[in-house]
Amino acid sequence: MTASTLRRIRPWLGTYVYVDVEAASQGIAEAAVEAAFERIANVHQAMSFHSAESDLARLHHTAHLAPTRVSAHTWAVLEQALSLAEASEGVFDPTIAPSLVRQGTLPAPDLPCPDEQGSWQDILLLDDEHVRFRRPLWLDLGGIAKGYAVDCAVEAMLQQGATQGSVNAGGDLRTFGSDPQGLPVTVRNPANPAEQIPLGRIRNRAVATSGDYFLGRSSGANGLSPIVDPQRGSRPSRCRSVTVIAENCCLADGLTKIVSLLGKDAQALLERFDACAAIIEPPEKLHVSPGFWEAVGHGTSPEGLMHA
Amino acid sequence: MSKSCDGWTTVSLVSLASAGIATLCPPPAEAAQYMSVEQAQKAAFPEADRFDARSLRLTPEQMRALDAVASVRQRGEIRQIDAWAGNKLLGTLYVDDVIGKVEWVTYALALGADGTVRSLEILEYRETHGYEVRTPSWRKQFAGLRIGTPFHFGEDIKNISGATLSCAHLTAGVQRLLALHAQSGKAAGK
Numbered sequence: 001m002t003a004s005t006l007r008r009i010r011p012w013l014g015t016y017v018y019v020d021v022e023a024a025s026q027g028i029a030e031a032a033v034e035a036a037f038e039r040i041a042n043v044h045q046a047m048s049f050h051s052a053e054s055d056l057a058r059l060h061h062t063a064h065l066a067p068t069r070v071s072a073h074t075w076a077v078l079e080q081a082l083s084l085a086e087a088s089e090g091v092f093d094p095t096i097a098p099s100l101v102r103q104g105t106l107p108a109p110d111l112p113c114p115d116e117q118g119s120w121q122d123i124l125l126l127d128d129e130h131v132r133f134r135r136p137l138w139l140d141l142g143g144i145a146k147g148y149a150v151d152c153a154v155e156a157m158l159q160q161g162a163t164q165g166s167v168n169a170g171g172d173l174r175t176f177g178s179d180p181q182g183l184p185v186t187v188r189n190p191a192n193p194a195e196q197i198p199l200g201r202i203r204n205r206a207v208a209t210s211g212d213y214f215l216g217r218s219s220g221a222n223g224l225s226p227i228v229d230p231q232r233g234s235r236p237s238r239c240r241s242v243t244v245i246a247e248n249c250c251l252a253d254g255l256t257k258i259v260s261l262l263g264k265d266a267q268a269l270l271e272r273f274d275a276c277a278a279i280i281e282p283p284e285k286l287h288v289s290p291g292f293w294e295a296v297g298h299g300t301s302p303e304g305l306m307h308a
Numbered sequence: 309m310s311k312s313c314d315g316w317t318t319v320s321l322v323s324l325a326s327a328g329i330a331t332l333c334p335p336p337a338e339a340a341q342y343m344s345v346e347q348a349q350k351a352a353f354p355e356a357d358r359f360d361a362r363s364l365r366l367t368p369e370q371m372r373a374l375d376a377v378a379s380v381r382q383r384g385e386i387r388q389i390d391a392w393a394g395n396k397l398l399g400t401l402y403v404d405d406v407i408g409k410v411e412w413v414t415y416a417l418a419l420g421a422d423g424t425v426r427s428l429e430i431l432e433y434r435e436t437h438g439y440e441v442r443t444p445s446w447r448k449q450f451a452g453l454r455i456g457t458p459f460h461f462g463e464d465i466k467n468i469s470g471a472t473l474s475c476a477h478l479t480a481g482v483q484r485l486l487a488l489h490a491q492s493g494k495a496a497g498k
Contacts, residue, residue: 008343011479
């Protein structure tokens with residue numbers, strides 16, 4: 001029996017979402033793809049920053065006044081967000097949305113803007129999927145919600161009986177299945193997006209890449225404007241990217257933000273979450289954490305590498 | 309390769325290519341068709357027994373009028389396919405092209421007989437796909453962008469996770485098709 005394969009792209013999560021699947025029959029493959037997109041749509045709708053009907057919007061309106069019930073999806077992402085916030089002592093913090101709104105990165109909700117004194121510690125997860133804020137907060141779950149949507153899509157395909165596949169939502173990728181070769185992973189060179197850097201292959205794991213190294217901390221303005229280096233031409237001077245490989249995509253995406261801010265100092269956290277990371281620092285340096293080369297299918301390092 | 313005390317190692321990107329990883333890991337295809345028009349028709353209207361297709365070529369005036377709805381480069385040659393079950397109109401599938409980053413993105417928008425969106429599928433995407441990185445400069449293009457639309461596939465989580473430009477263009481394309489559909493409905497007295 002030959003396996004049926006299918007690839008579909010639809011616009012979700014603010015990007016193009018690619019779903020690849022292999023299953024014993026065309027019918028199973030199609031059902032798996034539909035199930036994957038349905039889950040993605042559900043997660044998107046629950047955690048959209050814009051939509052007035054999302055769980056996020058309801059939390060912004062009422063969670064500082066009374067315990068507010070959220071969907072199981074939002075609950076799961078909040079749990080992951082708080083776990084990362086606690087482990088990183090606030091380096092990862094989903095309450096940074098007001099400053100992103102101020103920068104113009106997020107649109108302003110139709111509400112008074114909270115002051116910037118709030119932090120992840122003001123989010124209380126109560127019983128029965130109820131959430132309470134100690135003060136008015138705006139949450140941004142964008143990145144990890146996207147990773148979580150990818151995870152949900154993979155689970156949905158497995159439930160439908162898909163034998164292997166992958167979901168790629170513009171920077172958040174997860175693969176599953178029996179292919180011994182694994183899925184090739186290439187990352188764009190942040191200094192030259194047309195150039196793709198092949199890193200290796202992954203199997204049954206998740207990868208997330210983020211160029212948002214300044215997220216949540218420093219004045220975003222510097223990071224946003226590519227600075228021209230007069231010595232070397234038009235290369236953006238501080239443009240780097242972080243790639244994290246972890247068991248699931250929600251975690252991998254969250255960890256990219258932490259590694260972006262802490263660099264190699266994030267090593268203890270990476271170990272704690274059984275993850276590894278690579279930082280591309282243009283023009284030509286690639287820093288990798290212990291275990292990274294093994295995770296992408298090489299030995300301890302690819303043979304023949306030159307000293308940097 | 310250098311190694312620091314925390315166990316991290318540093319290599320040069322140039323050496324990655326010479327180490328032969330590129331051959332281990334072929335670059336993703338530059339162009340790919342994901343669905344044919346026929347597949348899109350069937351997927352959107354599985355209950356249909358007949359499809360009536362025609363081509364619309366938008367005039368420069370029509371294109372300019374649509375720019376007021378949402379501005380994007382649109383090829384202007386649109387296939388409009390009505391789906392029928394017996395003598396009942398189920399809806400219309402539009403196949404259209406908008407500009408992505410540099411190349412056309414071909415997509416199919418299915419509208420029910422009441423004009424609501426049934427589905428949206430990418431048929432052909434010619435740009436390098438695969439693993440996307442989100443760079444600050446890329447995000448900058450979205451700062452302050454507002455899309456006045458009841459559709460939520462494109463604009464939401466992009467702000468942090470970084471939508472591609474072509475995705476925003478697609479949203480604009482859909483808005484244009486909806487405006488066009490509303491006009492053609494009026495013209496046909498539907």
